[in-house]
Amino acid sequence: DTAVSQTPKYLVTQMGNDKSIKCEQNLGHDTMYWYKQDSKKFLKIMFSYNNKELIINETVPNRFSPKSPDKAHLNLHINSLELGDSAVYFCASSLRTGGYEQYFGPGTRLTVT
């Protein structure tokens, strides 16, 4: 059973399009995260949600909007995609907020052409 899953695993799209990446965790965790790993493998946190409430919001363009319909899901919607958005996006979850171990999903490789 996959603990943290993401769909799709690969996403190729053109500049200007709008796309979403879905994340689901079946661990019963309260807190979920989105990380971005750029072409140089640098990994940086973007957002975190705790029980559907936004907790961490790093300096991310407004074109990125996380949505949490329930605490098991955290989707990432990206508007007006740009070439620089090409990256691997990781979802993660932890039991709750306040410094618990984070479990990562397999990542979604987004390529913007």
Place this chain on the structure above:
Amino acid sequence: AQTVTQSQPEMSVQEAETVTLSCTYDTSESDYYLFWYKQPPSRQMILVIRQEAYKQQNATENRFSVNFQKAAKSFSLKISDSQLGDAAMYFCAYRRHNTDKLIFGTGTRLQVFP
């Protein structure tokens, strides 16, 4: 602001040998956690080992151990009896106590030769 530095972009080791990956960090906090994550070609981020800053004893997980030097702000990972499956990117990461923000280093690519 906290930063994590991995000064070795690439390392290589022969199978069955030992290799040490370096990590230094900068923080003014006294209570924090340090981690090593492994990212194989499958992209999955796997937690290898973690160290609580308040613990003097170095963490160990089977063939993986750390050398935690709090005063020097150094946190190296030693892999003993290296195996082909250890080949991956290794990321050092820092998290302040009671926070969720993981700060990663730039990674070290480890190659293992038979």
